[in-house]
Amino acid sequence: MNTPALAIFVSLAAFVSTSSLAADAFPKKPKMSAAYRKLNAALDQLEKKEAGDPASRKKKAIEELATAKNWLESADKDKGSYRPSAMRLIDQATLELLATPEDEKHTAAAIDFIKKATDKIKQGVRAGRD
Numbered sequence: 352m353n354t355p356a357l358a359i360f361v362s363l364a365a366f367v368s369t370s371s372l373a374a375d376a377f378p379k380k381p382k383m384s385a386a387y388r389k390l391n392a393a394l395d396q397l398e399k400k401e402a403g404d405p406a407s408r409k410k411k412a413i414e415e416l417a418t419a420k421n422w423l424e425s426a427d428k429d430k431g432s433y434r435p436s437a438m439r440l441i442d443q444a445t446l447e448l449l450a451t452p453e454d455e456k457h458t459a460a461a462i463d464f465i466k467k468a469t470d471k472i473k474q475g476v477r478a479g480r481d
Contacts, residue, residue: 377476382426386437389419390469393444397462409448409458416445416465423472433475440468 377384393415396408420441423434444464447457 377472380426380476382422383434383472383476386419386422386426387469387472389415389422390441390465390472393419394462394465394469397448397458397465412461413445413448416441416448419468429479431475431478433471433478437468437471437475440464440471444468 375381375384376387393412396412396415399408402408420438423438423441426434428434441464444461447461447464450457
């Protein structure tokens with residue numbers, strides 16, 4: 352392998368390993384971590400102002416929310432209300448996005464619900480509960 356190719360390979364390997372570590376917010380709770388990542392992906396879609404069609408971004412955000420809820424539903428069911436609270440907030444965010452796809456008021460409300468859901472997940476993991 353020549354030197355430039357080796358340097359590219361090493362850089363790529365380092366990037367992949369650090370990005371996978373950064374992506375796992377809660378290593379001991381992989382399903383909660385996956386839900387957290389999906390909620391943040393939904394936020395990214397909704398908070399983009401310039402990029403792409405708003406309707407397609409909202410559709411993608413709704414898909415991310417559904418996947419996050421699926422991860423939470425399959426997570427361990429420890430005693431505590433954090434996981435169910437996060438799922439209710441995801442449902443509320445989804446309803447806001449489905450209400451009127453072009454209304455910024457509903458998008459802002461959905462963003463607020465998603466942020467609250469991510470907080471619930473963080474609180475649950477810190478408390479050692481789902």
